[in-house]
Amino acid sequence: MLIPHPLLGLRDAQEFSYLGDATLIDRPAAPAPDAAAPAGAPSGAPPDDEPGPPGATDLAAVEAAFCDYVFLRDNPAGVHRELWYHEQGDRSWLVVTRDTVTHEILGAELARDVALARRAGDGAPAMPGQGPDREGQA
């Protein structure tokens, strides 16, 4: 396969290692369990504002969210957004949109840009057609 690197053009897939579903970018916000302040810190907060600390029920919800994040993946026959790492290249992580049936590649972005856009946007998950980085943005 050839991966259309957004900075370096078409590069052979042999230079990349594959991780999988791009939803791995959407790591759930983890609480600081020892803090006592009420829940509800603003989402998409910059890093120096740690996510708000939750109550006990939130902990169960956070663990459930992590379980989904770590273990559950869609496995679509069709358009899929996935993470590729240019390990033998510029060490960029890419979000590649690929049709898993035809292997047609519909686009590739720097994962960092995708992650930053998500933070700046509404926090929509990295699902096909839903992220702020997708064409719907215009």
Add this chain to the structure above:
Amino acid sequence: MTRYSGGLIDRSREITFRFDGRSYRGHPGDTLASALLANGVRLMGRSFKYHRPRGVLSAGSEEPNALVELREGARQEPNTRATMAELYDGLVARSQNRVGSLSFDALAVNDLLAPVFAAGFYYKTFMWPRTFWEKLYEPMIRRAAGLGSLSGLPDPDAYDRGYLHCDLLVIGGGAAGLAAALTAGRSGARVILADEDFRLGGRLLAESDPLDDAPAADWVARTEAELRTMPNVRILPRTTVFGVYDHGIYGAVERVADHLPVPDDRVRQTLWRITARRSVLAAGATERHIPFADNDRPGIMLAGAMRAYANRWAASPGIARDAPVAIFTNNDDGHRTARDLIARGARVAGVIDTRPKAAQTTAYEVFAGGLVTGTRGRLGLRSIRVVHDGRERWIDCAALGVSGGWNPVVHLASHHRGRPVWDQDIQSFVPGQGGPQGLVPAGACAGRGSTAAALADGARAAQSALTEIGIGSAAPDLPRAEDAPVRQAAFWHVAGKGRAWVDFQNDVTVKDIALAHKENMRPVEHLKRWTTLGMATDQGKTSNVTALAVMAELTGRTIPETGTTIFRPPYTGVSLSVLGGGATGPDFRPTRLTPTHAWARAQGAVFTEVGQWMRAQYFPRAGETHWRHSVDREARAVRSDVGLCDVTTLGKIDVQGRDAGLFLDRIYANTIATLKVGRVRYGLMLREDGFLYDDGTCARLAEDRYVVTTTTANAGLVYRNMEFARQCLWPDLDVQLISTTDAWAQIAVAGPKSRALLERIVDGADLSNDAFPFMACRELTVCGGLRARLFRISFSGELAYEIAVPARYGHALMQRLVEQGADLGVTPYGTEALAVLRIEKGHAAGAELNGQTTAAMIGLGRMVSRKKDAIGAIMSRREGLAADTRRLIGLQPVTPGQSVSAGAHLFARGAPQDTAHDQGWITSACHSPHLGHSIGLGFLEQGHTRMDEVIVAANPVAGETVELRVVSAQFIDPEGGRLRD
């Protein structure tokens, strides 16, 4: 000799070759098959299952019959198609799959047992008893049925790989391919023209039809000459494009030296990975035969092949130049062969044409509406039985050309889910929609098979492909050429008694297909697997379509309703040697050497592979006869004096940035941000699922700069994960990462005298315990101004340091430390002593951090901070992990002299030794020179509460059960006083 005059062989030179021990002569330009035919040899092999005598069927890569063992000794190569083996002086070949001689094959008895060996017989016969399969049935079948044999010796030749890029890849150098290459070459596009033959021209070389009133070979030569002058065109003869891969990547094998007796210094073959923006598939067509009773005798071949042998190689198909030849055809092409043979001086005994209205001619007898219904001749064709006008007669002939029409070579067009479609007009499959993107079929492989049509189509295909990528081109002036309409009628086999072969290579007959039909193995996929049709080296190139047609007839459905045949890579067989691209032996993978490697080698070190690294395992000294002597001595020296070990292989990641500390807090399970400048902290890394995956140290060199060390094995993985965290999880942190693993030579200096030794090389730095305590680090200079980093960390449990200098000085630093420490008893030690020392100290390493253990299990659960988020922190607290109460413990034998074995499982005394009662396992074990007995580390249920309990270690693999006492994992200095002094 049965040569005609003319042909594209070099008659000025004669070359000698051997087949089955007999010597023959041929000419440069011959293939083994053409040279054998020219010597009157028709019998070239035995069939796979029935050991039927077989001759050559085709003149190309589709050959199912004439498979030989080529060359001798280590270069012996089984299943080589005689039709593709380019003749060279001294060539040696043997027929294969026979017991005895080729003309008397003892296993021909299988042919008499044919009723037993019908389709599916393996499945029915060898079902039980089950245990007989491996020991009896399979070896027996393998001996009796099969192809050639391997030499059993290592391949002595070199293979290579390479990468090519082009605008247009032209696959096939016949009429269409040459026209395409010429069109694209003149446009300035970067072109690669690949052909499996050693000579460009394809069918143009096999036909007598002129181009512009001159022999076609003249135009081929002119065109090739022009292409060779173009710097933008690359011609790859002897190169098979065997597969199409995603996004315009093509696999090709160039047979660089297959046509030479030995490759000398050349590589034998090269695997090319070609990235092409577009391609023209000009793979041509292969002729199909017509099954009739006993249609497999030597001398019966495809009519087009017969023509190719006569025209290109001047080889007569019969045993003599004037031996009678007959043709059996369902289309005009068979008549073309008859005309060409007559022009060459052959005697045509008749053309049997299945079409009742076949045109008559005065040149030879035409049996319109006739059928061939049988043959005679045990080792070679003698006569054929013809039914014509209701009359049956035997006609003597030494060769029979059969033409059932032509199948476009759609293989590569069907590699990417491309489904060939049935073209009713030419009764053939042609490439359909949905094949490989950017691949344009042209010429005969697209069903446009007249010479004029192929030439024009090649030019058109190139133009259309180039237009898509924005390259303008003009169609070249193409020569005038024959343009006979391709008329192919549906006539698939001659019904009747007797065995009519469909697939020669797998000995599948029309009856076998009928049997498959009867047993409801009707879908083509079932048909193939039930009968083995289309398998083995030729992959059904001459049989698949015919078999499908026969099945269609049996089911009463049309061919497209019955199915289609698609093809996967490779187009023809590719040797494993060339697929490996030469990456064997030292080329299999890179080897990484430490900065002190040359020094260690000079010391006589024994090395061990650790991933790609070669590390010194131990340093034997004179008089040491067992590795344990060396390792015990090295480990003792560290405990009593000072030892030196190259630990450069540990991953070293430079982490900088304003948020470096915050970032590392999320990478490590424990807190890093609070680490003071000039200090080192041991850190644990978790996977996001909460399990441990790596450990190491983190040193803070400056407010905004840290150095992270990883285990040797996980250096690449940790770096990748940190880049993932930086780019994907926390892109708004200001942090920069770069690996510096190779940049620094790092040497562990360990033992009570390590400070004394280091004080002799540092440039004035105060290494006293107050100034440079345990877990301190600093940048300083050594040996008169050399930049260095010093870390006071310990893996052995002794007072210890690691010192890092630029890698180019690692060798000299090691030498200096050895010189300076002579009076201190300085001792280099290897990975083996390193492991002993860490087991004695109870430090977890790879055997403990195996991806299934938690921080709590190694006794470091409290290091996982609850005050911050970090990768794996949340999941490490989930019930299943938190409830794991197995703990790292030390183990020693109750009976002195007994051994602790890694891998053994732990049980309470008296408990049954089964899974339900399994309480843990031993991870690491060694002989402790310090304690004088065997010790081990392991995970034990509630281990931390069971000190001094005697348990049982069961090692069912070795049939061993040993009683062990549970002790602290820290066999050495559990209070840690030695580290801190």
Add this chain to the structure above:
Amino acid sequence: MTDLASHTAFGAAQPRDRTIGALALTERPDIALASLTLRAGSRAPAPFGLDLPGPGGLAEGEGVAAFWSAPGQWMIEAPGRAESDFAAEVVRAVGDTGGTDVSVTEQTDGFVAFDIVSRHGPAPLDALLERLVNLDPALWGPGRATRTVLHHMSVFVLRRDASRVTIWGIRSAAGSLWHALDAALTRQNVGGYP
């Protein structure tokens, strides 16, 4: 100056070189190398007067050169300065040009550099490279540099001009890299290649 002797990546005192046919292969232990990475919000500096190039770019200056290695990251190289504290020099050079906030890391000893120079124009060099790296010469010609894989090893390939290429490989794999280059050169000279 330290009184310790430095060794090449092969553990030798002197660099390796080998000339086969049109191509000369030379180990270059004298080239200093440091990485320069922009910190958040920083603009690209111009150390040593170098205009830091964009993705895939290589910029050569007087006795110094820079090539793009990752977004916001360059490798700065300087022949003849391997024995200096080159990272510190790069930090100073950045400071001299306005002091933008960057992270610099010493890389000289992390790598081994081989120059491959053709005495007969680009053709022998192109023929060699197509055996080694999967890079389209039309895209990675003179003035271009990229990291890629060569026989399972990570390398930077710098096409300095039509007849000259530098390959930076990881230092510890110098032996395997030399073996790969040497074998390809040897085979090329047999005449089996164009």
